[in-house]
């Protein structure tokens with residue numbers, strides 16, 4: 001019995017001895033593992049006991065500080081400071097203050113580090129250790145500098161994007177990089193924010209309406225309405241009621257409640273008096289009164305109403321010539337011609353043609369789900385064509401070829417055939433609202449333009465067309481063809 005009990009107690013003792021050994025092993029293993037973890041860290045780690053004696057310093061700390069383990073381990077922080085290894089000690093501060101403390105530490109070679117010491121407590125709340133984390137500030141500074149640089153770049157890019165976006169919003173689908181169009185854009189820029197009246201001149205299809213809208217869009221009135229009045233399509237008898245409105249019962253057939261006119265609708269915004277050259281002399285007088293007084297009176301009304309409208313007029317007619325012929329009131333002409341803006345015809349800015357063609361090709365490819373493209377020579381043909389219908393004609397042509405060209409790549413032969421080059425009669429149909437005289441004169445204009453463009457001399461052009469040199473010069477002047 002005794003032996004049994006003794007054996008039992010021996011067993012227990014040997015078990016607890018084994019357990020102890022295992023625990024020691026585990027602790028040693030844990031110690032080693034912890035040390036490896038701490039040594040693999042990029043930040044420096046420094047551990048002191050509750051009195052400020054150094055227990056541990058990891059590899060990163062040694063690397064950053066340039067100190068040696070033997071100089072440090074087991075030493076008190078105060079001794080280390082007095083030996084000049086440290087200039088200050090966050091560990092001592094954390095011990096003293098009983099809370100995490102940070103300092104900036106400097107090591108040899110001017111290395112700046114941020115040291116943050118935090119107390120570690122036992123279960124009773126007494127300080128056990130002080131663990132200090134050391135971070136190499138130069139790296140932080142580098143990162144911060146990089147961040148600042150990136151932020152600066154970001155800022156710059158976002159400003160650029162904003163500018164581009166603004167350009168995009170403002171210029172919308174406006175194409176034109178030629179010198180003459182840049183001058184137009186510059187003028188637009190200068191006049192957009194002032195309320196001056198603008199007279200836009202230019203052949204048919206050059207983009208007068210596009211420019212008028214652009215002026216409105218860039219003006220301070222861009223939240224107000226943009227009203228386009230096609231003066232040519234309003235019968236003279238309805239001109240007054242359409243533009244200035246009417247009161248109820250003003251005339252038979254009038255709406256029972258009366259109707260505001262286009263000027264009233266354009267209040268706080270812009271009105272485009274398009275085709276102003278088509279307005280009769282009688283209507284011109286009524287228009288002049290409104291422009292002078294900035295007031296309208298509805299037809300059949302008794303009181304005037306102030307209107308706040310910016311006026312833009314546009315025409316493809318030579319208004320000055322109409323004034324000289326007595327077909328346009330001179331006073332109205334001067335009232336409208338405050339800032340004249342002449343949009344050059346497409347043939348005088350043929351560097352824009354490629355941009356237009358490309359732009360319209362994209363537009364119609366998208367619209368008709370096609371993937372057509374032009375070859376280099378096709379662009380050349382477009383550039384050398386006499387665009388009597390200007391941008392509109394080019395736009396229509398591109399729409400037509402996107403729809404009907406059987407091949408994906410459109411070449412110069414196809415373009416020539418569509419343009420009727422070599423067979424100019426194809427340019428006209430009997431439905432076109434054009435007289436024989438106008439057609440002949442268009443043809444003459446195109447031939448002279450082509451000859452001058454190809455031969456670059458009036459003498460050679462005259463020879464090619466079988467006419468005298470003075471005839472070429474006279475006709476070139478007549479058609480405003482610049483050499």
Ligand SMILES: Nc1ncnc2c1ncn2[C@@H]1O[C@H](COP(=O)(O)OP(=O)(O)OP(=O)(O)O)[C@@H](O)[C@H]1O
Pocket residue numbers: 173174175176202203204205206207208209210211315316391392395
């Ligand atoms: N700068 C431009 N950018 C983009 N499209 C343009 C430009 N100029 C003209 N267009 C296009 O060309 C066509 C004709 O333009 P617009 O109607 O403004 O010409 P217009 O000078 O007013 O012609 P008209 O004298 O016959 O009234 C329109 O389809 C327009 O979208």
Ligand SMILES: [Mg+2]
Pocket residue numbers: 208209274314
């Ligand atoms: Mg127009």
